[in-house]
Amino acid sequence: MKLASLKKLFSPTFSIQGKIFVAFSLVTLIGIVAVTSIVYLYMRETVKNNAITSVTESIRQADESLNLRLEEVSRLNTVVATNKTVLDTLTSSTEEPSYEWFQEQKRIEEFLSALIAYKPYISRAAVIGLNEKVFFVGSPWLDRSVLGTPMMNDLLQNGSGHAYFHQTGTDDSIVTGRELRYNRSLIGMVMFNLNDDFIKKIFDVKPTPDSMLYVLDRKDEFIYQPGTSSLPQETILKLxxxxxxxxxxxxxxxxxTSYLVVIRKSDYTGWSTLALVPMNSLLTETARIRNIIATVAIVVFIIIVIATQQVSSRITRNIRRLRSMMMHVMEGNMTLTTAEIHSKDEIGQLHLVFKSMINELKRLLDDVVKKEKEKREAELAVLQAQIRPHFLYNTLNTVKYLAKLNGVPNIVEVSESLVELMRGVLGHSNEFLTLQEELQYVRSYVTIEKYKYVEPIHLHIEVEDEALLQLRVLKLMLQPLVENAIIHGISSSAHEGLVQIRIYAEANELRIEVRDNGKGMTKEQIDALFEKHKNTRFSGMGVRNVHERIVRLFGEPYGVFLESEPEAYTTVQIRFPRLEPHEQEG
Incomplete structure (x- = not known):
């Protein structure tokens, strides 16, 4: 079950290669779309601005061209208005038909013909008197019926300067006129007609084939409009x-339909020119370039996607190898059979760490196998050893019973003390016990030892506070010190031996002093007790062992401290933390 969960964990639905591929593809796609859009919008705006500039310039040139012709016609009007022959003719009393009238007509027509010679944009020049005298050259035909017409009234009404009138119908032209005065009295009007072909040629501005241009005068009458307009005049007038x-x-x-509308107003005539260019026609080339850019962008994106797939595969190749190694190990195979990863990047470093981890794991597994084997051997040894204490207890109890039957009290006492001591050493598995229990082991040990020597050994225990007996101490902490006092201090002494144990508390510490009245120790002998690997009779469970156990568990300044004077005494002091019965050791 656990192995299946691990395999599921090592089989992700979305691999790192897939993430790299998707991330690169998205970034590339966003970049291509952004660049393509920016290029297209910039190009569209550039084409639009160029079209505005081109149309505006074309309208300006057309307007200036028309203004030049109108200024020229204005000068001709001034020439006619100041010509004495014209003024004399209009003020003369000759009547039609008469010889004098024909002579006047001939002179004025010759004069007008000379004025419009080599000016193809003027289709007709005329002098009209309020006395119904009408003279003209060019076409169309003109007679006295022109007097009283709206055109004549409009020209007379605005004739103090330059008057313009758009004549529609069969003769579609622009009429420009100026009043004629003699002695400050209005006597007539001079008129010049600009032909329609000239107007069309000037305003034939077409940025695109379906673009339209309109020219309107101050009275919203169309001076010029395209021959085939798709828009009604009301829409143009509103615009x-x-x-x-x-x-x-x-x-x-x-x-x-979206149109680009360009507007210009003439300062000379006051006419408004509107150019309407359909955006679709204007941006036809832009749309073609946009399609080309889009096609190129798609091809580039496909190439980048293929390259990204290859690059992501190469990048994650070592990751897949490392994953294969991990799956191999997860199945319980500690031997790496896949190809080595020689890259110097993070994956290569992970590979080295993984190999080191596998080697360490193999070592730990070998240690576990070895320890398991040792554990089984130890369990067997413990099983075998369980028989020995019971056999020894039973044997000692038998000795004690026989000694009691035979009336040997000292053997009974030694047997009982040995049984108690061995029960404490072999039967008590805890590392800690109460100070009272530890003192009982010491008493049993001294009881056994006193039968070995000629002179008696006395044990004196002094407790400052009975509550201290319930404090917990290390097992066999006092017995080695008492053993050292008896063997080293009292055994070779010629007088009775005395071992004093003083128990007291100081600075929240438990202090235990073991003092004997033996021959004492030199400094070299004291140092030898604390040296490791020193081949002395006190090594093993001696003073050094007790000192190291205390320091290892509680650190400095706890431990065992000796003070001795040769041929006088030896005092061993134990400094131990105050452990209440409810506290946990270690």
Whole structure:
């Protein structure tokens, strides 16, 4: 169950290679779309601005060309208005038909013909008197019926300067006129007609084949409009009124079609020129370039996706190898059979760490196997050893019983003390016990030892506070010290031996002093007790062993401290932390 969970963990639905591939692809796609969009929008705006500039410049040139012709016609009007022959003819009393009238007509027609010679944009020049005298050259035909017409009234009304009138119908032309005065009295009008072909040629501005241009005068009459207009005149008039006092360009949707509208107003004539260019036609080339850019972007994206797949595969190849190694180890095979990873990057470092971990794991497994074997051997040894204490207890109890039957009290006492001592050493498995229990082991040991020597050995225990007996101490902490006092201090002494044990508390510490009245120890002998690997009779369970056990568990300044004077005494002091019965050791 656990192995299946690990295999599921090592089998992700979305690999690192997939993540790298998707991330690179998304970044590339976003970058290509962003760049393509920016290029297209910039190109579209550039084409639009170029179209505005081109149309505006074309309208300006057309307007200036028309203004030049109108200024020239204005000068001709001034020439006619100041000509004495013209003024004399209009003020003369001759009547039609008469010889004098024909002579006047001939002179004025010759004069007008000379004025419009080599000026193809002027289709007709005429002098009209309020006395119904009418003279003209060119076409169309003109007679006295022109007097009283709206055109004549409009020209007379605005004739103090330069008057313009758009004549529509069969003769579609622009009429410019100026009043004639003699002695400050209005006597007639001079008129010049600009032919329609000239107007069309000037305003034939077409950025695109379906673009449209309109020219309107101050009275919103069309001076010029395209022959095939897809928009009604009402829409153009509304648009012209909306931008009457402004100039510039604007993008406007008209009848569900987007147009670029360019507006210009002539300072000379006051006429408004509107150019409407469909955005679709204007951006035809832009759309073609956009399609090319999109095609190139798609091809580049496909190439990058393929390259990304290859690069991501190469990047994650070592990761897949490392994963294969881990799966191999997870199945319990500690021998790495896959190819080595020689890269110097993080994956190579992980591979080295993984190999080191596997080697350490193999070593630990070998240690576990070895320890398990030793554990089984130890369990067997313990099982065998369990028989020995019971056999020894039973044997000692038998000795004690026989000694009691035979009336040998000293053997009974030694047997009982040995049984108690061995029961404490072999039967008590805890490392800690109460100070009272430890003192009982010491008493049993002294009882056994006193039968070995000729002179008696006395044990005196002094306790400052009975509560200290319930404190916990290390097992066999006092017995080695008492053994050292008896063997080293008292055994070779010629007088009775005395071992004094004093128990007291100081600075929250338990202090135990073991003092004997033996022959004492030199400094070299004291140092030998604490040296490791020293071949002395006191090594093993001696003073050094007790000192190291205390220091190892509780650190400095606890431990065993000796003070001795040769041929006088030896005092061993134990400094031990105060462990209450409820506290845990270690």
């Amino acid at each position: 012209a009124n909306e931008f009457r006092d402004t100039e510039g360009s604007v993008e406007r949707i008209i009848q569900q």
